[in-house]
Amino acid sequence: MAHLHDEKVRFLSEKANAIRGSIIEALLEAGSGHTAGPLGMADIFSYLFFHALKHDPKNPFWSERDRLVLSNGHIAPVLYAAMAHAGYFPIEELKTLRKFKSRLQGHPHREWLPGLETSSGPLGSGLSQAVGMALADRIDNGRTSRRYFYALMSDGEQECGEVWEAAQLAAREELHNLIAIIDRNYIQIDGYTEDVMPLDPLKEKWEAFNWHVIEVSGHDFADIDAAVEQAKAVFGKPTLIIAYTVPGKGVPEFEGKYEWHGKPPSREEAVRALAELRSLGGKIKSEHE
Amino acid sequence: MSEYRLRTEAHLNPHLFDVGIVEEPIRKGYGEGLLLAGKENEHVVALCADLKESTKTDLFAKEYPQRFIEMGIGEQNMAAVASGMAAMGKIPFMTSYAMFNPGRNWEQIRTTICYNDQNVKIIGSHAGVSVGPDGGTHQALEDIALMRVLPRMTVIVPADAIEARKATRAAAQHKGAVYIRLAREKSPVISTDDTPFTIGSASLLWGGGAANVALFACGGLVYQALRAARTLADMNISSTVVNVSTIKPLDKKTILDAVKDARAVVTVEEHQIHGGLGGAIAELLANFHPMRMEMVAVKDQFGQSGEPKELIHEYGLDEEGIVQATQNLLSRLC
Numbered sequence: 078m079a080h081l082h083d084e085k086v087r088f089l090s091e092k093a094n095a096i097r098g099s100i101i102e103a104l105l106e107a108g109s110g111h112t113a114g115p116l117g118m119a120d121i122f123s124y125l126f127f128h129a130l131k132h133d134p135k136n137p138f139w140s141e142r143d144r145l146v147l148s149n150g151h152i153a154p155v156l157y158a159a160m161a162h163a164g165y166f167p168i169e170e171l172k173t174l175r176k177f178k179s180r181l182q183g184h185p186h187r188e189w190l191p192g193l194e195t196s197s198g199p200l201g202s203g204l205s206q207a208v209g210m211a212l213a214d215r216i217d218n219g220r221t222s223r224r225y226f227y228a229l230m231s232d233g234e235q236e237c238g239e240v241w242e243a244a245q246l247a248a249r250e251e252l253h254n255l256i257a258i259i260d261r262n263y264i265q266i267d268g269y270t271e272d273v274m275p276l277d278p279l280k281e282k283w284e285a286f287n288w289h290v291i292e293v294s295g296h297d298f299a300d301i302d303a304a305v306e307q308a309k310a311v312f313g314k315p316t317l318i319i320a321y322t323v324p325g326k327g328v329p330e331f332e333g334k335y336e337w338h339g340k341p342p343s344r345e346e347a348v349r350a351l352a353e354l355r356s357l358g359g360k361i362k363s364e365h366e
Numbered sequence: 367m368s369e370y371r372l373r374t375e376a377h378l379n380p381h382l383f384d385v386g387i388v389e390e391p392i393r394k395g396y397g398e399g400l401l402l403a404g405k406e407n408e409h410v411v412a413l414c415a416d417l418k419e420s421t422k423t424d425l426f427a428k429e430y431p432q433r434f435i436e437m438g439i440g441e442q443n444m445a446a447v448a449s450g451m452a453a454m455g456k457i458p459f460m461t462s463y464a465m466f467n468p469g470r471n472w473e474q475i476r477t478t479i480c481y482n483d484q485n486v487k488i489i490g491s492h493a494g495v496s497v498g499p500d501g502g503t504h505q506a507l508e509d510i511a512l513m514r515v516l517p518r519m520t521v522i523v524p525a526d527a528i529e530a531r532k533a534t535r536a537a538a539q540h541k542g543a544v545y546i547r548l549a550r551e552k553s554p555v556i557s558t559d560d561t562p563f564t565i566g567s568a569s570l571l572w573g574g575g576a577a578n579v580a581l582f583a584c585g586g587l588v589y590q591a592l593r594a595a596r597t598l599a600d601m602n603i604s605s606t607v608v609n610v611s612t613i614k615p616l617d618k619k620t621i622l623d624a625v626k627d628a629r630a631v632v633t634v635e636e637h638q639i640h641g642g643l644g645g646a647i648a649e650l651l652a653n654f655h656p657m658r659m660e661m662v663a664v665k666d667q668f669g670q671s672g673e674p675k676e677l678i679h680e681y682g683l684d685e686e687g688i689v690q691a692t693q694n695l696l697s698r699l700c
Binding site for chain 1: 432435443447452453458478481483
């Protein structure tokens, strides 16, 4: 089942850990921004940028690249950190996050930073854009195109009607090179999703919309990889991967708390968080040795 | 007719003031223009939200089924899908009633098209009270304001079916977001194939030089403005009539030339009095040439059911309303 050998899993874990450290450092410098979502998605971004995506950080406009559309633009820190570690721009630049004239706008702006596929922030529109891209590819290259379109969404934005408009269209068009991933962390600004606006049974809802749905742990690389490989093999249906993640993952102090959705760490909290991540890094090394 | 001073270089319909002037829906010009644009450029694609016949997108859909996407009733999704297609090099024309597109999907247009700088054309049909019997829910009177305020948006309101055809082809060649406003009802065909059209150019149709009043109009009401100009001439009130088919960016030079030797300005549009053509002209004149204005428009109210002609009259947008507004304005100046 697992395509990933141990060495690769270790590599991806180390990258994810480095991405988490960069997220904390960037948020500390910025003094505002979102902490829980970016940390929770670090493993998936590590997997995408260092394994799944067909891309070239030195040539961000390469026309044959896969497309990654981040719909929930507020988790930009994890996207920026993954891009920096992949070589799109210097890691040092992450410290300009949210600052005046920075290419790293508070929510991503396509025109400011090469490698971003879209500008996002207002929730609910990313899947539609990925559907549009996949449709254009279908017109140009037909049903056998091997280019993949990844749409990353939050769970909270499943409350937006537009998501379901896009879901219907993607299913009708049988866009099997479209792979949507929901960060299922059960939190949003006002509280736990199931208190704010219950979303479950999420899997059954998407299946009822004629999507192929796979549930994974968003922190298990073998699990994530198996799901993406399965999605690529499915014919005639778009795939949704519901990735169960722990918000704030990697820093026990932040984990699972919706209060960390939209605020950055203080200096003391950041120092403790970075220490936690360093010891986690040590564990990754020893576990794989 | 020569004393009425129709501009020859505008090559208008020579039967403009005839009783039986040919009428065609402005939306039909869009459908024909889209078909031509599709022929000229294989990247042109069309999206429509369950209204392909009434928006005349069906002409394109029949010819190019592979490049037509039926969106169902989902205008928000349509805007963002169009943005995604544009990101891949397509030139999407997305069409519905103006009430829903851009009425319902404004934020998606702002973020995924304008902020994102994607090459999408937004077509809002059935704008204005001339929608008629469907009533106020379907009579978009706010769309020019909604689109005019967006950075990077070009806003075009064609005066007749022929201009709509030209505007559609021009929009396909223009790089960037464009909004084209269309009307449901048949409108008099005032122009000809030879009438010049360029995005960003307003055109002088009547008069020129010193005049009592400069009339700026857009859409189907340009015809009413021309009729009003003729009636005003009979009353010894001279005027110039300018078709402001591109509301954004405004043709500053043509507009300032037209007001230079005029005593007052009247604007004419089938839109709310706030934020439309009148507002755009007022903003320009306030900066460069302040002068008294009267806006012929719907006065901060909603439409209702009725025949188009009845409604145009009820809201004071026809020839009679324009003449009256002009007289009122001039009398206040004395």
